[in-house]
Ligand SMILES: NC(=O)C1=CN([C@@H]2O[C@H](COP(=O)(O)OP(=O)(O)OC[C@H]3O[C@@H](n4cnc5c(N)ncnc54)[C@H](OP(=O)(O)O)[C@@H]3O)[C@@H](O)[C@H]2O)C=CC1
């Protein structure tokens with residue numbers, strides 16, 4: 001597979017790492033682009049990785065084009081590469097928050113297969129929760145997108161109307177969970193552990209909770225009921241957290257994040 005990652009910043013480099021580490025399919029060539037490539041020298045050690053500031057060269061050399069620039073940057077890219085796109089060869093995969101397939105097609109035309117993909121930065125370690133959507137000409141290529149992103153975590157095909165919510169839950173979600181781990185770490189430090197120990201303990205406990213749910217299929221409250229010994233310390237702490245609005249704060253934050261995407265969608 002010949003893939004181009006257009007605009008390798010935080011997400012693009014996470015995808016690049018996931019791609020070079022995955023073993024589900026062969027990568028004949030992976031082209032990484034950004035305007036300032038000075039921080040990409042380390043990628044040249046990979047046998048099939050090319051680095052270039054030229055998006056046009058990247059498109060000409062690739063079959064799958066994954067767009068990873070900021071929402072405000074996408075139209076410049078699309079206008080730059082549109083004449084290089086071949087509907088018989090290219091698949092355009094957009095990770096751009098708030099940019100609809102129809103908006104992309106307005107620039108590149110509706111003969112190109114266009115797919116939206118919403119991964120998260122855990123894709124770099126093969127543990128992304130990636131939501132994918134498409135319509136029209138993209139439907140024939142949804143399997144290819146699933147193959148690519150299933151090699152770096154889990155995927156879920158959703159209606160494009162749900163992509164805004166998926167962004168908040170799964171992509172921004174990494175930051176939300178990181179903040180919860182950080183807060184637990186701060187508590188552990190207050191209770192006497194040094195920072196590295198505290199972070200390790202909080203992170204492994206989080207991994208344990210997630211793995212319990214993934215492997216048991218149980219509802220979180222079923223697992224909580226196994227921990228909350230009557231009159232024990234856990235239920236005391238959990239109820240105090242709820243008195244302080246833990247669940248409500250997280251839900252309100254998800255809604256605020258969703259609202260922000262609505263603003264991003266109107267900003268052009
Ligand atoms: N970060 C995340 O966890 C997630 C991000 N997203 C989406 O991914 C996209 C990228 O986000 P993120 O990685 O955080 O942003 P970054 O700013 O980290 O990355 C954007 C990259 O695009 C490059 N770029 C900008 N203009 C051009 C251009 N004309 N040609 C080539 N490269 C260009 C920039 O490098 P340079 O300035 O050198 O050109 C930069 O490295 C956004 O649309 C975001 O909504 C989606 C899911 C998760």
Ligand SMILES: O=C(O)[C@@H]1CCC=N1
Pocket residue numbers: 097167171172
């Ligand atoms: O914060 C953002 O806008 C992007 C989309 C999800 C993660 N990062």
